Amino acid sequence: MEVKQVTLRERSGEVKQHSKKDGVLTAAMVSGNMSNLGRFGTGLQHLYHHLSLPSYNLSDISVLCKYVHLQKLELPHNKIKDLSCVSHMPYLVILDASHNEISNFFGFQPPKNLKEVNFSHNRMTKMKDLSAYSSLSKLDLDNSFSEITGLEQCCKLTHLSLAHNKISRISGLDSLPLTHLCLRGNQLERIEGLENLKSLQDLDLSLNSINSLSGLQNLHLLGSINLEKNLEQPDYRLAVVFLLQHLTMLDQEKVTAEEKVSSINKYDPPLDVVAARDHMTHLVYQLMQPQVVYDSTLPSADSPYPMLVLTGPQGCGKRELAHRLCQEFCEYFAYGTCHTTRGPYFGEENGIDYHFVSEDDFQNMIHMGKFMQTVQYGGHRYGLTRDAIEEVAREGLACCVHMELEGVFSLKNSYFEPRYILLIPTQLEKYMDHLKSRDLYTQAQIDTAVSRIVLYANTNRHRPGFFDNVIPCDDWEEAYQTLRQVVKEYLLLEEQEEGEKQNRTSPDNTSAGLFV
Ligand SMILES: Nc1ncnc2c1ncn2[C@@H]1O[C@H](COP(=O)(O)OP(=O)(O)OP(=O)(O)O)[C@@H](O)[C@H]1O
Numbered sequence: 001m002e003v004k005q006v007t008l009r010e011r012s013g014e015v016k017q018h019s020k021k022d023g024v025l026t027a028a029m030v031s032g033n034m035s036n037l038g039r040f041g042t043g044l045q046h047l048y049h050h051l052s053l054p055s056y057n058l059s060d061i062s063v064l065c066k067y068v069h070l071q072k073l074e075l076p077h078n079k080i081k082d083l084s085c086v087s088h089m090p091y092l093v094i095l096d097a098s099h100n101e102i103s104n105f106f107g108f109q110p111p112k113n114l115k116e117v118n119f120s121h122n123r124m125t126k127m128k129d130l131s132a133y134s135s136l137s138k139l140d141l142d143n144s145f146s147e148i149t150g151l152e153q154c155c156k157l158t159h160l161s162l163a164h165n166k167i168s169r170i171s172g173l174d175s176l177p178l179t180h181l182c183l184r185g186n187q188l189e190r191i192e193g194l195e196n197l198k199s200l201q202d203l204d205l206s207l208n209s210i211n212s213l214s215g216l217q218n219l220h221l222l223g224s225i226n227l228e229k230n231l232e233q234p235d236y237r238l239a240v241v242f243l244l245q246h247l248t249m250l251d252q253e254k255v256t257a258e259e260k261v262s263s264i265n266k267y268d269p270p271l272d273v274v275a276a277r278d279h280m281t282h283l284v285y286q287l288m289q290p291q292v293v294y295d296s297t298l299p300s301a302d303s304p305y306p307m308l309v310l311t312g313p314q315g316c317g318k319r320e321l322a323h324r325l326c327q328e329f330c331e332y333f334a335y336g337t338c339h340t341t342r343g344p345y346f347g348e349e350n351g352i353d354y355h356f357v358s359e360d361d362f363q364n365m366i367h368m369g370k371f372m373q374t375v376q377y378g379g380h381r382y383g384l385t386r387d388a389i390e391e392v393a394r395e396g397l398a399c400c401v402h403m404e405l406e407g408v409f410s411l412k413n414s415y416f417e418p419r420y421i422l423l424i425p426t427q428l429e430k431y432m433d434h435l436k437s438r439d440l441y442t443q444a445q446i447d448t449a450v451s452r453i454v455l456y457a458n459t460n461r462h463r464p465g466f467f468d469n470v471i472p473c474d475d476w477e478e479a480y481q482t483l484r485q486v487v488k489e490y491l492l493l494e495e496q497e498e499g500e501k502q503n504r505t506s507p508d509n510t511s512a513g514l515f516v
Pocket residue numbers: 312313314315316317318319320338339342373374375377382383384402403404405406407408440
């Protein structure tokens with residue numbers, strides 16, 4: 001049977017073997033203070049598999065070239081300059097020569113199965129080609145390197161530490177199967193050269209001068225990252241958590257579920273969160289205004305004001321549908337004119353299509369509590385004011401507006417209870433051709449509009465009842481006919497017409513009966 005661990009203690013400069021079993025020595029631990037190895041292990045060299053000589057002030061270890069069967073050699077915290085004796089250890093698997101005075105990087109014949117090497121805290125200044133050491137899986141090189149080179153062929157390298165060097169650029173790591181990478185305490189300003197390290201799970205970039213998080217976005221397996229003492233950006237923790245959704249540890253602290261939720265709410269908020277914020281903003285600003293007595297036609301909690309909202313992606317035709325509907329059903333509806341910061345298209349009239357206002361004016365109106373809801377779309381702001389609704393209400397009519405989905409989400413938080421009609425393109429090609437033919441949009445704007453169809457479709461699928469009606473709008477005329485039918489049903493006009501035919505009595509055509 002082989003001995004697993006034998007402890008040797010040095011007494012007055014001599015190494016004494018304390019125990020040995022069945023005559024076979026496989027491991028030796030030596031402690032004490034000894035400047036040269038002298039007669040150490042004389043005659044037993046060929047039996048050693050593991051030798052540990054930490055903190056011995058050793059400078060000359062040439063005698064170890066007789067230890068040809070060594071698999072593990074630990075020599076940390078000595079004064080060794082020359083490791084050429086390792087050339088005689090073809091079975092070596094693990095070598096720890098950290099905290100020595102070695103400047104000649106890997107100055108020995110490569111043992112075929114050398115897997116783990118620790119050369120940290122030595123005097124190495126330049127990396128060299130390590131293609132002969134292709135079995136390396138773990139390498140510690142915390143020294144004074146300014147450039148990462150020579151590792152390209154280390155195709156089994158999973159753990160690499162290059163901490164406390166002078167590296168200012170990450171390069172040459174692309175082809176490695178790294179799972180753990182430590183670049184703590186270097187001179188990095190950017191995160192680059194990591195895009196292809198798809199297996200990376202643990203990354204230490206602490207104590208650098210990194211000022212941007214770009215470069216981290218594709219590291220989907222990254223579970224732990226340390227970025228301490230880098231960015232000064234406030235809330236950077238949330239930004240990192242948002243970028244790396246799989247993260248479990250950041251700066252040596254656990255990433256909590258709350259942080260994950262907060263990061264999403266901050267950087268990619270769901271529509272309801274955006275809408276809740278929008279609603280809260282306008283409510284708060286409105287409450288901050290001097291209270292006024294509203295027109296009696298405005299809503300109370302018991303009678304939510306009737307309103308018709310046409311929603312759908314940009315350019316789907318909802319605006320024209322709204323106008324035509326207000327024309328045909330002018331005894332019931334009037335168009336609710338929104339405010340926007342975008343400039344008028346050719347032929348658009350201020351006060352009719354929109355109230356065109358400057359960014360500053362729009363902002364002031366927010367602060368004055370004017371808006372029911374606002375959205376940001378395509379770099380511009382849009383908003384529906386209380387006044388716009390009130391103006392229509394004074395006529396005894398219901399307000400008909402068109403808006404993007406975000407506006408609907410926001411309005412759903414208010415005390416208004418409109419009918420919501422979704423107008424959705426189902427033939428993509430046709431919709432795209434239509435957008436192109438308007439000659440108003442860039443390709444990017446068209447792409448955005450098209451991509452948002454899914455948003456509408458998913459909202460309809462996942463939130464039954466969110467829209468009161470869904471009307472395909474591939475054919476504008478057909479869409480209008482369906483829409484007017486739906487509206488007539490809302491208004492109970494069909495029944496009235498029927499009734500009219502039968503009784504020849506005139507209907508009550510006020511909007512009071514809308515949407516009951
Ligand atoms: N108050 C609002 N809230 C939310 N969305 C709004 C609001 N006012 C307008 N929008 C929507 O913003 C989008 C951009 O409006 P814009 O008038 O610039 O578009 P458009 O190119 O004329 O397209 P459309 O014909 O759909 O109105 C449109 O989908 C419009 O319905």
